[in-house]
Amino acid sequence: MDALKINKRLIMTPGPVSVDPRVSQAMSNSILGQFDYEFVDIMNQTMALIRQSFLTQNKWSFPIDGTSRAGLEAVIASIVKPGDDVLVPIIGRFGYLFTELVTRAGGIVHNIKKPMGEVFDQDEIIEALDRINPKVLAIVHGETSTGRLQPIDKIGHACKTRGIFSVVDAVATYQGMVIPVDDWELDAVIGGAQKCLSIPSGITPITFNDRFSEEINRRKRVELGIRSNEITEQDDFIRSNYLDLTQLQDYWSPKRLNHHTESTTSIYALYTGLKLALAEGIENRAHRHSYHQEGLKLALKALGLEIFGDESNEMKMVICVKIPQGVDDNAFRLGLLKNYGIEIAGSFGELQGKIWRIGIMGYAIEKQNILTFLSAFSIYLAYQGVDNLNLEQAVSTLLKYYETSE
Amino acid sequence: MDALKINKRLIMTPGPVSVDPRVSQAMSNSILGQFDYEFVDIMNQTMALIRQSFLTQNKWSFPIDGTSRAGLEAVIASIVKPGDDVLVPIIGRFGYLFTELVTRAGGIVHNIKKPMGEVFDQDEIIEALDRINPKVLAIVHGETSTGRLQPIDKIGHACKTRGIFSVVDAVATYQGMVIPVDDWELDAVIGGAQKCLSIPSGITPITFNDRFSEEINRRKRVELGIRSNEITEQDDFIRSNYLDLTQLQDYWSPKRLNHHTESTTSIYALYTGLKLALAEGIENRAHRHSYHQEGLKLALKALGLEIFGDESNEMKMVICVKIPQGVDDNAFRLGLLKNYGIEIAGSFGELQGKIWRIGIMGYAIEKQNILTFLSAFSIYLAYQGVDNLNLEQAVSTLLKYYETSE
Structure with missing residues (x-):
């Protein structure tokens, strides 16, 4: 049988990104049964690591078996x-994904919008909370499609004092910056695997507080076949079984009530990825991301490219550059991938074909890779006929940056 | 940082079971981007392998990123x-799990039941189809909780001629026996990862035919943010986004419409696990399962244990034995695990504490492991005070079986 052959890549997209070999090694350990006491111990340790990663005391901090x-x-x-x-x-x-998910759940969505490339002032959001008085605020922290970081440090408190539940998509920012869930008084936060944490996609750490837990447990329904009789059925039960957090609470608590078969290797990956991230330290890790993002951004400007959006609200784990005139988005990215094994990303909707998104995420973000990326990317742009590129200026900017700052 | 230390196990449960080291090695390959042409090629090859594994021509044969x-x-x-x-x-x-899933989807469930340990004659099911005239029949092929194999070879045809959709849970039987999806005219079949295929839990191969596809696409809703305007919204759209097969069709077709971020390492595992299974041959693999199951069953009978249920309808990938009187289910299994690293399973509901389920699934099923299991299990039972065990008779039965049959 031919073994799978995977060619070398330098992935500079907003995910999935390269995995630390130590994570891959952990994943190659043999399987443990899902109720094996040693596996249960690893599950509990993983919950503790998730708490640390979110800077929270939330009891309910566990992963979902899915992307x-x-x-x-x-x-x-x-x-x-x-x-x-x-x-x-x-x-x-x-x-829009949140909008879609709320609609499918039967919720009534109230959108407020900004032009692509902008973020909200938090007071605008708080004003909308007062105007609409929703049950839930669902907000994206790092919006990778535009590279924007939505400030949310005041939002949790504002929601709490109004009796509103705050839900934060921190998929792209998780472990690439400090997200102090308890200090920010956020009710439920979703992290990501294949971005700054840089483990394989397929498992998703989340955390939520007791207030949130009490609310969702009003809809609790233990499944047929394993429930005892005292549970009352309710009409407004959660429509998913696989993604029912109240059932997952029973699975991830000492009850260990049978639900899905936890993905052993994904837990090995998450455990190890979080151990590595916390050993580095979240603040150090945040600095590593912003440090290399800043250096590469300076170099790309020196090259002659234009950065998309206001730098005051940019995510530090992605660089959005405008695609130079005359360059075909898809053809260029495919050429870069086929010739160098280097991958960058396009964008969606109205930004498709207009900007490239260069991911600065996780394990691969270190000097050699950033210099290699800049050199190959800039020369290949020149080869593709883009004029007025300052090739030497770009590389000297980055080298000097690395020499003079840390 | 302390690396994860996983101790040795011989897992003899109905899953999750040991993984072939060649699968683990494949999973340790580096990440490819989800739209990288080399990854797309592996995705397409994986679809072809899933088709072969289900003996089907179904275009729609792809995995779900979850258990x-x-x-x-x-x-x-x-x-x-x-x-x-x-x-x-x-x-x-x-x-009951199917019942639960249907209820959560808003469907009206019609159950017919057999006492635990029995299966239906297919004519009884067909009679119920005529009486109830449902839209869907959802049926479990291998019911691991009781170790029963429900015959289904006539069911697909009966459903088709009545305009009913047949949905089969083949999680436990997949790649442990031949399931000819097209010959049996089944509309949708779900396989399993961590059982007879013996790759890590977390990804699930499914297949469905054009008739099924047409029906679910009446409810199609392309998500906000990536849909073009011509799509009409309908009130009866699918309530999940993550588990919406119509969106997954767009992701797993040349459209490659963005949805989730496919789990790279799970695809490496599935691809490699299926390559290995198909290289062995599904019929050979089925024989390997039934061959070792038969030998171990004979030995357990010789030991003096009683087999649960009618052997004429048993699954060949599990042995259900009655727990000898005076033995504490949980304490015995924990002792076997702690002392020998050997895991067997209890059961659920009314069978809990009454039977053990010994899994005969996947990679670990070969002579040395079965002999090791029998020896440790039988001696530990004797040590726990079970009388009248024929220890030597059991092992000689198994050794002779291996010497005289193949």
Whole structure:
């Protein structure tokens, strides 16, 4: 049998990104049964690591067995019942995903929007909370489609004092910056695997507080076949079984009530990825991301490219550059991938064909890779006929940056 | 940082079971981007392998990024809309899971039941189809909670001629026996990862035919943010986004419409696990399972244990034995695990504490492991005070079986 052959890549997209070999090694360990006491111990340790990663005391901090979208849907499908009002601010594609998830859950969506490339002042959001008085605010922290960072440090408190539940999509920012869930008083936050944490996609750490837990447990329904008789059925039960957070609470608590078969290797990956991230330190990790993002951004400007959006509200784990005139988005990216094994991303909707998104995420973000990327990317742009590029200026800017700052 | 230390195990449960090291090695390959042409090629090859594994020509043969339960929910949530009648025959716990999934989708469940340990004659099911005239029949093929194999070879045809959709949970039987999806005229079938295929839990291969596809696409809703304007919204759209098969069709077709971020390492595992299974040959693999199951069953009888249920309808990938009187289910299994690293399973509901389920699944099923299991298990039973065990008779029965048959 031919073994799978995977060619070398330098992935500079907003995910999925390269995995630390130590994570891959952990994943190659043999399987443990899902109720094996040693596996249960690893599950409990993983919960503790998730708490640390979110800077929270939330008891309910565990992963969803699915990609980030599964984590988002688990939270929305559990908190939003038909007819509930939900405020979803939109600054890019992933606000539309929240809108979609709320709609599918039967919720009534109230959108406020900004032009692509902008973010909300938090007071604008708070004003909308007062105007609409929703049950839930669902908001994207790092909007990778436009590279924007939506400030949210005041939002949790504002929601709490109004009796509104705050739900935050932190998929792209998780472990690439500090997200102090308790200090910011956020009710439910969804992290990501294949972005700054840089483990394989397929598992999604989430956290939520007791207030949120009490609310979703009003809809609790233990499944047939394993429930005892005292549970009362309710009409507004959660419509998903797989993504029902109340059932997952029973699975991730000492009850260990049978639900899905936890993905052993994904837990090994998450455990190890979080151990590595916390050993580095979230603040150090945040600095590593912003440090290399700043250096590469300076170099790309020196090259002659234009950065998309206001730098005052940019995510530090992605660089959005305008595609130079005359360059075909898809053809260029395919050429870069085929010739160099280097991958960058386009964008969605009205930004498609207009900007490239260069991911600065996780394990691969270190000097050698950034210099290699800049050199190959800039020369290949020149080769493709883009005029007026300052090739030497770009590389000297980056080299000097690395020599003079840290 | 302390690396994860996983101790040795011989897992003899109905899953999750040991993984072939060649699968683990494949999973340790580096990440490819989800739209990288080399990854897309692997995705397409994986679809072809899934088709072969189900003996089907179904175009729509792809994995769900979640555990088996996610695959079951994706199929049920996509085909069952509120008010739809669904027939669910129950012979054990996993029939209740189907019942639960249908209820959550808003369907009206019609159950027919057999005592635990029995299966239906197919004519009884067909009679119920005629009586109830449901939209969907959802049926479990291998009911691991009782170790029963429900015959289904006539069911698909009976459904088709009546305009009913057949949905089959083949999680436990997939790649442990031959399931000719096209010959049996089944509309949608869900396989399993962590059982006879013996790759890590977390990804679930499914297949469905054009008739099924046409039906679910009546409910199609392309998500906000990436849909063009011509799509009409409908009130009865699928309530899940993550488990919406119509969106997954767009992701797994040349459109490659963005949805979730496919789990790279899970695809490496599935691709490699299927390559290995098909290289062995599904018939050879089925024989390997039934061959070792038969030998171990003979030995356990010789030991003096009683087999649960009628052997004429047993699954060949599990042995259900009655727990000897005076033995504490949980304490014995924990002792076997702690002292030998050997894991067997209890059961659910009314069978809990009454039977053990010994899994005969996948990679670990070969002579050395079966002999090791029998020896440790039988001696530990004797050590726990069970009288009248024929220890030498048991092992000689198994050794002779291996010497005289193949």
